Amino acid sequence: MSFVTYLRCLGCGKEYPPDQVMNLCPEDSLPVQMCFDLEALRKKESSDIAYRPELKSMWRFGRLMALDPGDAGDASNIFSLGEGFTPLYQWSDNNLAKKHGFELWLKDEGRPAPGFGANPTGSFKDRGMAMVVSMARKFGLEKLAVPTQGNAGDSLAEYAAQAGLSAAIAMPVKTPMPIMGKVSAYSQLYPGISIDVVAGTIREAGQLIKEKYLPQGYFSVATFEEPGWRIDGKKTLGLELAEPAIPFNDGAWQMPDVIVYPTGGGTGILGMWKAFNELQTLGLTDGPMPRIIAVQSDATAPLVQAFEAGLSDSDAVEAGQTIAYGINVPGGVGHFEVLRILRECQGTAVAVPEAEIGAALGRVFKKTGWWICPEGAACVVAISRLVDEQHIHPGDRVVIINTGSWEKYLPDIRHLL
Amino acid sequence: MSFVTYLRCLGCGKEYPPDQVMNLCPEDSLPVQMCFDLEALRKKESSDIAYRPELKSMWRFGRLMALDPGDAGDASNIFSLGEGFTPLYQWSDNNLAKKHGFELWLKDEGRPAPGFGANPTGSFKDRGMAMVVSMARKFGLEKLAVPTQGNAGDSLAEYAAQAGLSAAIAMPVKTPMPIMGKVSAYSQLYPGISIDVVAGTIREAGQLIKEKYLPQGYFSVATFEEPGWRIDGKKTLGLELAEPAIPFNDGAWQMPDVIVYPTGGGTGILGMWKAFNELQTLGLTDGPMPRIIAVQSDATAPLVQAFEAGLSDSDAVEAGQTIAYGINVPGGVGHFEVLRILRECQGTAVAVPEAEIGAALGRVFKKTGWWICPEGAACVVAISRLVDEQHIHPGDRVVIINTGSWEKYLPDIRHLL
Numbered sequence: 001m002s003f004v005t006y007l008r009c010l011g012c013g014k015e016y017p018p019d020q021v022m023n024l025c026p027e028d029s030l031p032v033q034m035c036f037d038l039e040a041l042r043k044k045e046s047s048d049i050a051y052r053p054e055l056k057s058m059w060r061f062g063r064l065m066a067l068d069p070g071d072a073g074d075a076s077n078i079f080s081l082g083e084g085f086t087p088l089y090q091w092s093d094n095n096l097a098k099k100h101g102f103e104l105w106l107k108d109e110g111r112p113a114p115g116f117g118a119n120p121t122g123s124f125k126d127r128g129m130a131m132v133v134s135m136a137r138k139f140g141l142e143k144l145a146v147p148t149q150g151n152a153g154d155s156l157a158e159y160a161a162q163a164g165l166s167a168a169i170a171m172p173v174k175t176p177m178p179i180m181g182k183v184s185a186y187s188q189l190y191p192g193i194s195i196d197v198v199a200g201t202i203r204e205a206g207q208l209i210k211e212k213y214l215p216q217g218y219f220s221v222a223t224f225e226e227p228g229w230r231i232d233g234k235k236t237l238g239l240e241l242a243e244p245a246i247p248f249n250d251g252a253w254q255m256p257d258v259i260v261y262p263t264g265g266g267t268g269i270l271g272m273w274k275a276f277n278e279l280q281t282l283g284l285t286d287g288p289m290p291r292i293i294a295v296q297s298d299a300t301a302p303l304v305q306a307f308e309a310g311l312s313d314s315d316a317v318e319a320g321q322t323i324a325y326g327i328n329v330p331g332g333v334g335h336f337e338v339l340r341i342l343r344e345c346q347g348t349a350v351a352v353p354e355a356e357i358g359a360a361l362g363r364v365f366k367k368t369g370w371w372i373c374p375e376g377a378a379c380v381v382a383i384s385r386l387v388d389e390q391h392i393h394p395g396d397r398v399v400i401i402n403t404g405s406w407e408k409y410l411p412d413i414r415h416l417l
Numbered sequence: 418m419s420f421v422t423y424l425r426c427l428g429c430g431k432e433y434p435p436d437q438v439m440n441l442c443p444e445d446s447l448p449v450q451m452c453f454d455l456e457a458l459r460k461k462e463s464s465d466i467a468y469r470p471e472l473k474s475m476w477r478f479g480r481l482m483a484l485d486p487g488d489a490g491d492a493s494n495i496f497s498l499g500e501g502f503t504p505l506y507q508w509s510d511n512n513l514a515k516k517h518g519f520e521l522w523l524k525d526e527g528r529p530a531p532g533f534g535a536n537p538t539g540s541f542k543d544r545g546m547a548m549v550v551s552m553a554r555k556f557g558l559e560k561l562a563v564p565t566q567g568n569a570g571d572s573l574a575e576y577a578a579q580a581g582l583s584a585a586i587a588m589p590v591k592t593p594m595p596i597m598g599k600v601s602a603y604s605q606l607y608p609g610i611s612i613d614v615v616a617g618t619i620r621e622a623g624q625l626i627k628e629k630y631l632p633q634g635y636f637s638v639a640t641f642e643e644p645g646w647r648i649d650g651k652k653t654l655g656l657e658l659a660e661p662a663i664p665f666n667d668g669a670w671q672m673p674d675v676i677v678y679p680t681g682g683g684t685g686i687l688g689m690w691k692a693f694n695e696l697q698t699l700g701l702t703d704g705p706m707p708r709i710i711a712v713q714s715d716a717t718a719p720l721v722q723a724f725e726a727g728l729s730d731s732d733a734v735e736a737g738q739t740i741a742y743g744i745n746v747p748g749g750v751g752h753f754e755v756l757r758i759l760r761e762c763q764g765t766a767v768a769v770p771e772a773e774i775g776a777a778l779g780r781v782f783k784k785t786g787w788w789i790c791p792e793g794a795a796c797v798v799a800i801s802r803l804v805d806e807q808h809i810h811p812g813d814r815v816v817i818i819n820t821g822s823w824e825k826y827l828p829d830i831r832h833l834l
Binding site: 111173177178180181182183184185187188189195197407410414 | 528590594595597598599600601602604605606612614824827831
């Protein structure tokens with residue numbers, strides 16, 4: 001059985017039944033997330049979460065998942081394409097890390113490696129969409145819709161196609177061709193998949209979904225608009241940084257010191273924060289919470305502006321021009337929560353010069369062979385400033401989240417490789 | 418003015434007017450090609466072909482082009498996206514080349530390099546399709562159709578979309594996603610572009626074009642079915658191996674000794690052969706003609722079988738499984754001519770073990786940084802056998818034609834990189 005006991009609005013705190021299929025909280029139009037009965041879980045006879053490190057996917061976290069892979073009913077709804085349990089690489093010969101005496105690691109959500117799981121569409125969005133499609137199966141939803149910067153649409157197309165569900169995907173006309181192309185091809189290959197290419201940004205894509213698909217009975221799984229499913233999928237990213245079976249944890253649950261995360265909407269930050277809080281509440285970890293650093297391009301940096309100005313929420317900005325397409329998000333319904341988390345954990349928000357992102361991507365590929373994406377490269381750029389401004393200290397264990405593979409942006413970045 | 422004086426059937430030799438918009442020769446259903454008045458060209462006042470090495474595209478060959486870029490009328494029809502004049506790399510530290518004392522070069526039709534032209538869709542098909550779309554403009558054709566293994570369809574979609582023409586593209590359901598996806602996206606983005614995905618091979622795609630599009634007034638530009646346009650576009654590949662402005666020619670027109678070419682339909686072989694013959698007739702080159710080596714995967718090798726059996730044409734075979742998707746061609750209407758050329762130039766046809774192609778691709782990338790495609794990798798595999806069997810001699814200048822970038826096959830080969 002699942003330990004989800006209620007949904008709770010991140011704004012007003014209002015609670016809803018765990019099986020309510022809802023979008024934003026009707027009270028304040030803010031996101032809800034799934035809350036687990038951690039007390040019950042802690043007291044459970046087996047006294048653990050039924051962690052299953054032998055499962056090479058994000059479902060290895062047993063009872064901390066909204067669908068418990070150890071429960072026959074839940075398991076029958078889980079729809080996995082092997083997502084999660086992605087490789088974690090140490091960047092041992094990084095000059096800054098060597099000079100300042102910290103450990104630099106890269107969590108690679110993009111390119112699969114032998115012995116690990118594999119995000120089937122090469123980005124961290126697969127964690128959220130695996131959960132979305134699994135929950136859709138649980139609740140009998142057959143038609144899903146998402147506006148996207150690209151990767152979330154690619155991911156939903158893959159999961160919906162394989163699971164035999166319908167999915168409507170709307171994306172900006174500037175979406176990189178490897179992504180737009182694949183979703184478009186899926187709309188040829190699978191009768192349930194449809195694509196709409198819109199002038200403008202993800203905002204216009206969202207408008208189209210609202211007007212064209214929701215009236216036809218499609219359920220919106222836009223970022224934060226579903227009942228916390230995508231947050232709980234992304235939560236596994238945090239769990240994988242804390243779990244015993246990774247190189248730097250020596251067989252015990254423990255958390256890294258610093259997480260550097262390229263931030264668009266911020267689902268990943270909410271997810272990882274939720275992971276660490278659940279682990280703390282369960283007593284699986286103790287000690288200080290990781291400091292989370294939100295990285296944006298200076299081309300589009302609403303979060304950074306709000307953080308620096310001491311605001312409790314971001315103001316919508318005009319989207320700028322960045323090769324880090326996935327973080328070209330001019331505003332977000334969850335930004336208030338991202339800002340709250342950044343402050344609570346003593347993290348920060350950093351805008352990096354757009355002009356430096358591409359060069360970092362090429363440099364990392366040539367030095368390490370890693371297929372980092374422009375969003376991951378933005379985090380690499382941020383490191384030196386984080387050191388200078390003492391957000392990274394000697395002895396820290398620092399993890400960069402590389403959210404996807406450069407493969408999906410190749411036409412824009414091939415000259416850098 | 419263009420020096421094309423007539424079209425001639427490669428089979429029966431029947432001649433047609435140069436401005437006849439036709440498909441296969443009605444007499445024997447075999448391809449026609451464009452014949453130039455080389456005698457007139459030779460006698461021309463300026464006594465040269467108006468070679469323009471300052472043009473960084475395949476149009477640099479002046480009056481040897483079916484549309485003369487120096488003629489105002491012709492130039493107005495030329496539709497160029499910068500195709501051709503691709504980089505030529507020497508593989509200096511290749512062990513076989515060093516050991517046996519020959520020069521090994523790679524003509525890279527895939528990834529652009531600074532200072533060169535750039536095939537806009539990353540494959541040699543752009544040479545043929547640039548000519549197709551330019552000739553279509555000359556003759557007022559507005560609707561073109563092609564069945565394809567992938568790259569030719571990608572190329573036609575690009576040229577037709579940019580030129581504002583209509584194009585119907587049919588491809589097998591197994592076409593690699595970067596290609597299928599792009600054509601599919603173009604069918605969303607450009608009202609004139611349509612895609613049909615068919616069960617089966619290029620044969621079934623051809624059948625669909627015939628039944629669905631030709632009755633609607635589309636003109637077939639399937640390999641060899643148009644009036645020699647694609648051959649003449651590919652001809653520039655040969656001209657670029659012979660022209661003065663490349664590293665190994667020291668400012669004079671001269672031909673390489675050996676060309677190793679991955680062969681599906683064989684348009685490239687016909688095109689290069691035509692190039693070398695025209696240069697010889699014009700007196701721009703002399704000495705022995707290059708020996709052309711046709712390479713196939715042993716998974717699908719109808720040409721090799723026919724060559725070895727001494728047959729004058731290939732028998733259609735069942736398509737096998739090869740990652741060298743572009744040469745997975747079970748038969749071809751131009752194979753009789755390929756076989757004739759291979760024999761005339763004392764070349765040969767070689768089937769390489771399918772299992773070795775992927776490894777070669779990965780090895781070349783890691784050693785040289787070149788983004789070769791599986792078809793190019795098949796040629797790399799062939800080299801050692803060609804040395805053993807004395808098709809390559811000490812002192813030879815050997816050129817491998819790498820027909821495209823691995824980028825277009827990435828889902829199938831990313832684990833090799």
